[in-house]
Amino acid sequence: MFTPALLNLTVIMLLITVAASATTYNNHTVGGGSGWIFNSSTNTSATNYTAWAASQTFNLGDYLIFNTNSNETVIQTYNVTTFDNCTMDDSSDNDTFQYDGGETEFNQPSTIAVPLTIVGANYFFSDADDGTQCLQGMAFEIQVNHGLGLPPSLNQPPPPPYIEPPGPDSVQSPPIAGGSQPPPGNGAMGSGASLQMVMCVFLVVVLALL
Numbered sequence: 001m002f003t004p005a006l007l008n009l010t011v012i013m014l015l016i017t018v019a020a021s022a023t024t025y026n027n028h029t030v031g032g033g034s035g036w037i038f039n040s041s042t043n044t045s046a047t048n049y050t051a052w053a054a055s056q057t058f059n060l061g062d063y064l065i066f067n068t069n070s071n072e073t074v075i076q077t078y079n080v081t082t083f084d085n086c087t088m089d090d091s092s093d094n095d096t097f098q099y100d101g102g103e104t105e106f107n108q109p110s111t112i113a114v115p116l117t118i119v120g121a122n123y124f125f126s127d128a129d130d131g132t133q134c135l136q137g138m139a140f141e142i143q144v145n146h147g148l149g150l151p152p153s154l155n156q157p158p159p160p161p162y163i164e165p166p167g168p169d170s171v172q173s174p175p176i177a178g179g180s181q182p183p184p185g186n187g188a189m190g191s192g193a194s195l196q197m198v199m200c201v202f203l204v205v206v207l208a209l210l
């Protein structure tokens, strides 16, 4: 019932469907155009980060891009106790990381890229102003899905360095956040290709059984 031409067409259409459904790695700009900003005059965050996070789908190998300034901090934790407490105090350095844009003064703009490398709940907050920012909305939770899995460049990530929050007159040297870059698309194509291979084998087996 299948002519070779029809079979070819079926395979091609199947491949197109598989390719289209394969995801790619995405970068998520935290807060969209609002950035990761706290207004200390009004004591409010620039946007509702919980609502923003709910609008996104996060996968391994994606990055969160924080467009921020040195008035805020970027802290990532896998420990909900640390998150709920709005402070890194007493956190362990294997589940909580501070990313630093390297600025030494207040109000300096920076962009901080944080790779998502662990499936499940990831928590982010700013611990600036002794936790007030976090209490006033500078905090959100995301669920990271497996997606395509980690790209090779992030597969063995060095643990981000633990950085003491800057004190009033301390000058911190910048750590390197997300130093290794994923090759955009490469991992996606590799994974998509292997998926296509599996689907091809599956199709051949099904047709052989008919």
Ligand SMILES: *[C@@H]1O[C@H](CO)[C@@H](O)[C@H](O)[C@H]1NC(C)=O
Binding pocket: 039, 040, 041, 042
């Ligand atoms: C903070 O909010 C006030 C009131 O909306 C506004 O006038 C001010 O420009 C804001 N500050 C910053 C730094 O955005």
Ligand SMILES: *[C@@H]1O[C@H](CO)[C@@H](O)[C@H](O)[C@H]1NC(C)=O
Binding pocket: 048, 049, 050, 051, 054, 137
């Ligand atoms: C932020 O958005 C979430 C989810 O939409 C909502 O539950 C929450 O009440 C909002 N928070 C504020 C302060 O508006």
Ligand SMILES: *[C@@H]1O[C@H](CO)[C@@H](O)[C@H](O)[C@H]1NC(C)=O
Binding pocket: 081, 082, 085, 087, 089, 090, 091
């Ligand atoms: C919560 O933070 C306070 C400091 O603000 C600290 O004394 C306390 O030990 C922390 N609790 C936990 C469970 O980490």
Ligand SMILES: *[C@@H]1O[C@H](CO)[C@@H](O)[C@H](O)[C@H]1NC(C)=O
Binding pocket: 079, 080, 081, 082, 089, 090, 091, 092, 095
């Ligand atoms: C989370 O951090 C708190 C200290 O803030 C610690 O007591 C607790 O054991 C940690 N939880 C896990 C699961 O590591």
Ligand SMILES: *[C@@H]1O[C@H](CO)[C@@H](O)[C@H](O)[C@H]1NC(C)=O
Binding pocket: 092, 094, 095
């Ligand atoms: C972090 O270290 C604590 C002991 O300090 C250990 O109990 C915990 O399993 C470690 N967590 C991770 C994610 O490695």
Ligand SMILES: *[C@@H]1O[C@H](CO)[C@@H](O)[C@H](O)[C@H]1NC(C)=O
Binding pocket: 038, 039, 040, 069, 071, 106, 107
């Ligand atoms: C950053 O903090 C400084 C010092 O507290 C303040 O003067 C400045 O207005 C703040 N900038 C923003 C964008 O909130």
Ligand SMILES: *[C@@H]1O[C@H](CO)[C@@H](O)[C@H](O)[C@H]1NC(C)=O
Binding pocket: 041, 042, 043, 132, 135, 136
């Ligand atoms: C900002 O919010 C914090 C925590 O809710 C509160 O303690 C502080 O008094 C507020 N500050 C201002 C200026 O409203």
Ligand SMILES: *[C@@H]1O[C@H](CO)[C@@H](O)[C@H](O)[C@H]1NC(C)=O
Binding pocket: 025, 026, 027, 063, 113, 178, 181, 182, 184
């Ligand atoms: C996502 O952000 C990372 C880190 O800044 C960057 O290397 C990568 O090129 C970005 N990818 C895309 C698709 O913009």
